[in-house]
Amino acid sequence: xxxxxxxxxxxxxxxxxxxxxxxxxxxxxxxxxxxxxxxxxxxxxxxxxxxxxxxxxxxxxxxxxxxxxxxxxxxxxxxxxxxxxxxxxxxxxxxxxxxxxxxxxxxxxxxxxxxxxxxxxxxxxxxxxxxxxxxxxxxxxxxxxxxxxxxxxxxxxxxxxxxxxxxxxxxxxxxxxxxxxxxxxxxxxxxxxxxxxxxxxxxxxxxxxxxxxxxxxxxxxxxxxxxxxxxxxxxxxxxxxxxxxxxxxxxxxxxxxxxxxxxxxxxxxxxxxxxxxxxxxxxxxxxxxxxxxxxxxxxxxxxxxxxxxxxxxxxxxxxxxxxxxxxxxxxxxxxxxxxxxxxxxxxxxxxxxxxxxxxxxxxxxxxxxxxxxxxxxxxxxxxxxxxxxxxxxxxxxxxxxxxxxxxxxxxxxxxxxxxxxxxxxxxxxxxxxxxxxxxxxxxxxxxxxxxxxxxxxxxxxxxxxxxxxxxxxxxxxxxxxxxxxxxxxxxxxxxxxxxxxxxxxxxxxxxxxxxxxxxxxxxxxxxxxxxxxxxxxxxxxxxxxxxxxxxxxxxxxxxxxxxxxxxxxxxxxxxxxxxxxxxxxxxxxxxxxxxxxxxxxxxxxxxxxxxxxxxxxxxxxxxxxxxxxxxxxxxxxxxxxxxx
RNA sequence: GCCAAAGUAGCUCAGCUGGUAGAGCAGCUGAUUUGUAAUCAGCUGGUCGUAGGUUCGAUUCCUAUCUUUGGCUCCA
Numbered sequence: 001x002x003x004x005x006x007x008x009x010x011x012x013x014x015x016x017x018x019x020x021x022x023x024x025x026x027x028x029x030x031x032x033x034x035x036x037x038x039x040x041x042x043x044x045x046x047x048x049x050x051x052x053x054x055x056x057x058x059x060x061x062x063x064x065x066x067x068x069x070x071x072x073x074x075x076x077x078x079x080x081x082x083x084x085x086x087x088x089x090x091x092x093x094x095x096x097x098x099x100x101x102x103x104x105x106x107x108x109x110x111x112x113x114x115x116x117x118x119x120x121x122x123x124x125x126x127x128x129x130x131x132x133x134x135x136x137x138x139x140x141x142x143x144x145x146x147x148x149x150x151x152x153x154x155x156x157x158x159x160x161x162x163x164x165x166x167x168x169x170x171x172x173x174x175x176x177x178x179x180x181x182x183x184x185x186x187x188x189x190x191x192x193x194x195x196x197x198x199x200x201x202x203x204x205x206x207x208x209x210x211x212x213x214x215x216x217x218x219x220x221x222x223x224x225x226x227x228x229x230x231x232x233x234x235x236x237x238x239x240x241x242x243x244x245x246x247x248x249x250x251x252x253x254x255x256x257x258x259x260x261x262x263x264x265x266x267x268x269x270x271x272x273x274x275x276x277x278x279x280x281x282x283x284x285x286x287x288x289x290x291x292x293x294x295x296x297x298x299x300x301x302x303x304x305x306x307x308x309x310x311x312x313x314x315x316x317x318x319x320x321x322x323x324x325x326x327x328x329x330x331x332x333x334x335x336x337x338x339x340x341x342x343x344x345x346x347x348x349x350x351x352x353x354x355x356x357x358x359x360x361x362x363x364x365x366x367x368x369x370x371x372x373x374x375x376x377x378x379x380x381x382x383x384x385x386x387x388x389x390x391x392x393x394x395x396x397x398x399x400x401x402x403x404x405x406x407x408x409x410x411x412x413x414x415x416x417x418x419x420x421x422x423x424x425x426x427x428x429x430x431x432x433x434x435x436x437x438x439x440x441x442x443x444x445x446x447x448x449x450x451x452x453x454x455x456x457x458x459x460x461x462x463x464x465x466x467x468x469x470x471x472x473x474x475x476x477x478x479x480x481x482x483x484x485x486x487x488x489x490x491x492x493x494x495x496x497x498x499x500x501x502x503x504x505x506x507x508x509x510x511x512x513x514x515x516x517x518x519x520x521x522x523x524x525x526x527x528x529x530x531x532x533x534x535x536x537x538x539x540x541x542x543x544x545x546x547x548x549x550x551x552x553x554x555x556x557x558x559x560x561x562x563x564x565x566x567x568x569x570x571x572x573x574x575x576x577x578x579x580x581x582x583x584x585x586x587x588x589x590x591x592x593x594x595x596x597x598x599x600x601x602x603x604x605x606x607x608x609x610x611x612x613x614x615x616x617x618x619x620x621x622x623x624x625x626x627x628x629x630x631x632x633x634x635x636x637x638x639x640x641x642x643x644x
Numbered sequence: 645g646c647c648a649a650a651g652u653a654g655c656u657c658a659g660c661u662g663g664u665a666g667a668g669c670a671g672c673u674g675a676u677u678u679g680u681a682a683u684c685a686g687c688u689g690g691u692c693g694u695a696g697g698u699u700c701g702a703u704u705c706c707u708a709u710c711u712u713u714g715g716c717u718c719c720a
Contacts, residue, residue: 106715117649210715211647218717222646225715253713257655266693266711324719369720374645375711377718389720466719475720487720524720556677583677591681605679617680 006042006059014059019052023196026061036063038195039073046073048139048193064200064232071231075100077137077195078127078204078230079107084179084186085126086111086226089119095188096156096214096223103240103483104229108212110156115224120206123226127204134199135180139192147174150189156214157189164191203237204230250481252534253380259539259547259596262381270378270385271370272527277547280576282388282526284545284642285533286366289390289522291643292415296407298364298392303344305368309334314500315343316436320469324371326385341367342470342494342519345393346501349515354505359515360396360404366526367391381531382486388526394518395503398448404518405452405474405491412476412489412522419533425477425485426458429466436470437496445493446472448516452493468519470496476524481535488524488532539597540619543639550632551598552579552614553589555605562609566602566629573633575640577602594619600636 002018006025016025022040026033026049039046043057046069053059062069079098082105087093090111098107142150144165151157151174161174177194178187195201205228212225231237248254256262261278264271274282290300306328312318317325317339326337338344345363354361370386377383394404416424428449431442449472453460460474467473476489494517504512523529533541543549550570552563560581570577578598580589586603593601603615608626616624616632627635638644 108716114648208714209648212716213646216717218646222716224647227715264712269711371719374718376645376647376716378712383719387720391720490720521720528720553680555679558677585676585678585683586680587678588682589680594681601680603680607679615679623680 004053005056006053007057009060016053018054021050021052022047022061023049025053025059029061033061033063038062038064038070038200039193041069046193048137049196051139051193064202066232066236072100073193073195074201074232075105075230076193077198078201078228079105080137080177080179080188080190080194081127081130081198081201082123082206082226082228083107083109083188084130085123086115087186089122089126090115094154094156097160104207104227106212106225106227108214108223108225110221110223115209115226117209120209120226124204124206127206130179131198131201133180134197135185136197137194138178138180138182139194140176140178140182140187141173142176144172144174147176147189150174150176161189164189201230202232203234204228205237205241244482247481250535250538251380252382252480252531255534255539256381256531261534261547264380264384268386269375270373270383272381272384272386278530280547281530281541281545285523285526285530286388286390288545288642289415290366292411292522293362293364293392296362296411298362300364300366301345301348303341303348303365303367304338305370306330306335306337307344309336311343311347311501312336315346315497316469316500317343320434320436324373326370326372337370338367339369339371340519341365341369341389341391342393342497342517343501346498346503346517349395349498349503350501354395354515356397356505356507356513358395359505360394360400361515362392362394364390364392381527381534382480384525384527387528389521390523390526392520394520395498395505395515396518397513398444398516401448401493401516401518402452402455405449405493406456408491408518408520408522409453409456409458409474415522416476416478416489420536421478425479426460427463427466427475427477427487428453428460429463429468429473429475431472432465432467432469434469435467436500441495442472445495449474449493468492468494470494471519473519478529478532480532486528486532488529489520489522490524491518491520494519540599541597543599543636544642546597546599547576548578548596548598549576549636549640550578550600550602551593552577552602552604553586553593554579554581555586555603557581557583559604559606559609563602563604566604566614569629570633575633575636590617600632602632 003015004018006014008014023034026037037049039049039062041060041062042053062073064070083095083098086109092112094110096108148161151161164170175192176187177190177192178185179198207227207229210225212223214220214223229240231240259277260275262272262274309318321339325339328335328337366388368388373383373385396404430446471492471494473490473492475487477485478488479485498517499514503515505515507513552567554560554563563579567577567579590601599619601617603617608614613626613628614632615626618624
């Protein structure tokens with residue numbers, strides 16, 4: 001019999017007969033280890049404990065822990081237990097797909113009657129019984145024919161089986177897992193791996209119900225998705241639940257209300273009413289971006305928000321983006337509210353004759369766009385129907401694409417880093433099904449963008465079919481407090497729209513040429529980016545964007561006049577200062593400031609009036625002592641600068 | 645748009661199986677003149693998302709509709 005060599009985590013090498021199981025090896029190391037073991041990992045592949053090992057490589061025995069590998073197996077098995085419980089409680093249930101995910105697992109299934117939230121408790125109860133019964137996960141292997149027969153009456157499972165067989169690494173074997181004894185207990189088509197027995201599941205919780213489409217296809221069956229999570233121990237589960245609780249405290253919708261930044265109401269779903277304090281933040285962020293890009297040779301423009309249909313027909317929006325546009329009539333003229341700024345920017349480009357010497361021409365606009373997003377997709381500031389993009393379009397030659405893209409990536413990195421985001425997910429989205437332009441142009445555009453990423457030394461993950469209708473794009477993704485992805489920055493290479501809208505420049509050869517257009521936004525939408533920032537900072541914004549930078553707290557009404565004097569002084573200096581002259585005690589006023597997350601509190605009473613000073617209390621830092629107003633202004637000068 | 649849930653005072657929420665609504669905070673008034681996270685007292689405030697229906701009677705039950713939440717799909 002062949003020998004295989006297994007390299008253990010301590011670098012020792014074991015030579016065992018091919019076909020030895022992970023369990024046997026665990027036993028040979030220690031009985032206790034064998035008892036605790038959940039699965040093994042051989043060369044990045046996780047296997048059941050009792051699968052025969054047939055190749056040499058690095059080898060780890062996976063024991064209960066809250067490490068990814070252990071959680072992967074536990075959650076996968078937990079999803080099985082969930083499925084079994086649902087099948088029992090709701091006979092006639094069809095199972096579709098139940099994978100482990102980053103923070104737990106889910107199972108998509110079709111029940112004969114709709115599940116409601118209250119059912120989760122029932123399901124959990126049955127799951128606990130199954131876990132208590134501690135039934136072994138038993139793997140059954142069948143050849144293609146037998147396997148397919150086993151699932152032939154099940155639409156989803158036979159589909160899964162066929163796709164499993166089509167996979168590159170398919171061995172032609174279809175595996176099933178029984179929780180218990182074959183023909184006696186419940187079984188499910190599954191590639192595995194699983195834990196040895198249900199009893200190994202120590203901590204799980206079902207979290208929510210959701211709808212999901214089979215294969216994510218809207219036209220396909222509507223399934224019910226049950227989300228749950230599972231950890232190696234109660235502590236891990238509780239820590240996770242605690243994390244969710246903490247994340248909810250950071251929710252920008254909650255903080256946005258508490259800090260009176262904005263509201264959204266029924267009259268205009270998905271559109272933001274920015275309150276005075278929120279408006280300060282919007283303007284601060286705009287000014288920050290404005291100063292950044294002014295230095296990079298952008299020219300700011302302002303274009304109409306309502307534009308005649310004919311332009312949208314020419315640009316392709318009327319065809320490819322129609323259902324996302326708000327339409328409006330002006331007398332008998334059909335107009336649309338702009339969903340993007342690009343056509344308007346081309347109209348500006350088209351005024352006057354452009355020379356190759358004008359390129360690259362960088363045009364920027366804080367353009368307010370409206371998109372009719374489907375009901376049910378809106379989410380606070382993150383996903384809205386009306387938003388301001390920090391938009392920009394770079395008209396350039398093909399040769400200039402790479403350096404322009406690279407420069408832009410640099411800008412994005414710089415901006416994100418200044419807000420504390422250092423690890424940014426970048427996605428490269430290629431041609432979608434619904435698009436304009438020839439495949440040749442798309443080849444060219446995708447190739448150019450790829451070259452540019454090389455120049456920018458950018459790592460990305462591929463996002464096939466998700467590009468804009470006019471060109472491929474890079475997406476810069478940030479996460480909210482719950483770890484959900486939001487696309488913020490983007491840059492898109494467009495060979496189509498300039499041509500469609502007749503953009504031209506005169507080249508060195510005295511001939512007319514069509515420029516390439518790069519659509520780009522560094523933060524994406526001001527709304528979304530602020531939403532991310534609110535959650536990131538939990539309301540404790542950098543001083544320069546804080547709605548209120550300082551609040552004056554007179555100890556009693558007697559010192560209100562002095563406080564007013566100081567406030568005037570601060571406002572003259574450009575510091576956003578409020579005064580709390582309410583008839584309350586200092587402790588109460590301070591509490592209000594803490595809840596409102598005011599960065600600096602300036603306490604004034606008898607002592608301060610006499611000395612002509614203020615007592616400064618900085619949020620999170622505490623008492624900074626007394627100082628003159630000039631000293632306070634000096635102390636905060638650097639942090640108040642929008643650009644450093 | 646789809647699945648599930650929710651909508652009660654400015655905010656956060658209570659209101660069991662139908663008998664026209666309560667609390668805390670906020671607000672207002674008064675007392676207090678206050679020193680680093682809540683001073684006390686009194687008062688105001690709701691056609692219970694909207695429109696229908698069942699009923700002697702609906703915040704409560706039914707239907708429709710709008711909005712919101714968690715996901716799916718889609719997207720900045």
